[in-house]
């Protein structure tokens with residue numbers, strides 16, 4: 001339905017550019033200097049991991065480098081991609097393994113590097129990357145379709161649809177039958193998630209591919225990425241799948257629980273960071289392909305809440321698992337940790353808590369979101385997300401520039417400036433989030449709709465000022481608990497934290513400031529409930545970090561009262577799923593809730609308390 005613009009024409013600005021710079025100066029921008037699995041990867045001739053980690057990292061590093069126009073980072077990206085292409089075998093095989101190991105090599109990484117080469121080509125027009133991609137996919141066709149020497153298994157079997165992204169791209173360049181054949185064969189051999197729905201209704205304490213939260217976050221887009229190449233009719237399966245997973249494993253911030261397999265509805269269960277960024281990417285694609293606004297609303301909720309919450313302000317450390325009610329991030333002693341399939345330190349902020357996949361993969365979140373601000377429609381431009389950025393493109397051969405200036409989601413207004421040097425007729429559509437009560441354009445109230453649409457001949461400079469009108473609301477979760485949402489932001493009660501630093505070396509990997517591990521120990525009371533539903537929005541200056549845990553740009557004053565609330569049975573640093581009672585045990589007092597994305601220790605789901613009559 002919608003298409004992507006050439007990413008070379010998109011420039012992040014404002015807080016989004018600041019966020020991307022923080023990422024570039026943090027872990028994702030420096031893994032090539034400090035982390036053996038990227039620095040000394042087998043992909044570039046080293047002795048370390050030669051599977052998903054370098055392609056995962058490049059998938060975020062490439063758009064970050066080019067969108068920030070950072071010459072040093074661009075040199076690094078070029079070096080990695082060119083080395084990978086230089087090491088490609090004559091028959092097209094591109095992954096680092098010996099010829100005799102090919103049949104045992106899980107080709108999920110093959111799909112992933114294909115996706116990375118497409119991304120690299122989009123930013124560089126590199127003929128070498130295009131040629132390498134063609135050779136690589138042709139080689140895969142030979143192995144899988146012609147000679148049937150590789151059969152999908154494990155990750156490749158469960159993530160088969162990711163190959164559609166490079167294959168669809170190749171097909172747009174070369175209309176050759178083998179591309180379709182390979183896509184069809186992958187579809188035949190790959191997992192059909194529609195058959196697995198029964199497994200998602202009840203969380204298990206065993207690890208399976210079929211309930212793996214990252215696989216599930218990724219697979220939602222399978223129909224969207226298949227339909228063009230394989231000629232599928234879009235049946236809106238993603239919507240059914242989403243609703244089913246959300247019903248049994250949803251959270252307040254739009255992600256699913258899964259540490260790392262689906263973990264139910266409890267607010268004290270974890271969600272893996274890889275699933276956060278993969279869910280964002282799925283929503284981006286599904287929205288672009290189906291044009292259904294609900295996917296854009298879902299994406300905003302995840303991007304502005306779940307993503308910043310699970311990464312430190314400076315983006316040097318991250319969690320493997322985040323919890324909605326996260327009263328502590330402390331190592332769980334003893335053999336039986338609270339998580340279902342992860343270790344007892346999965347919720348620490350660190351270099352690679354639990355496992356290193358998120359370390360490599362989390363970097364795709366912000367840059368890909370930044371690439372999705374504008375979408376192409378037939379005969380026009382969609383302002384899909386109110387993120388500060390600038391688009392330069394051409395319509396009918398004439399230059400058009402659109403600049404989005406906004407502090408959304410911290411503020412509710414946005415200024416679009418459309419500039420056309422020559423008269424050019426097109427439709428400019430601005431997406432309006434579903435939760436608005438009303439909205440104004442240049443001061444005038446409009447009829448509520450999914451888009452504000454202008455069709456005209458643009459010439460010169462034109463400003464369009466949008467103002468969204470909404471109010472803070474309490475929404476209901478499992479066990480009748482409530483959480484507070486205002487616009488795209490979820491607000492949580494912050495808990496003061498003492499940071500305990502751990503610097504150490506494990507399996508040859510060094511944790512050293514600023515990429516060390518931290519335990520977060522609670523230093524303030526967390527057992528509260530909402531005393532009423534009157535809330536006061538406080539807009540603040542904040543500090544240099546858009547999602548600052550110390551000085552958030554927006555807070556909400558709320559009346560809160562203490563309740564009786566225990567720890568989860570058998571644990572000293574995990575809150576029980578619900579309070580003992582929703583009766584207030586203190587007077588109500590005004591407290592400041594901050595964005596979920598800013599609160600590293602927090603209570604998100606709390607009861608609406610019953611106050612004793614005086």
Ligand SMILES: [Zn+2]
Pocket residue numbers: 272273274275356357358359361
């Ligand atoms: Zn991960």
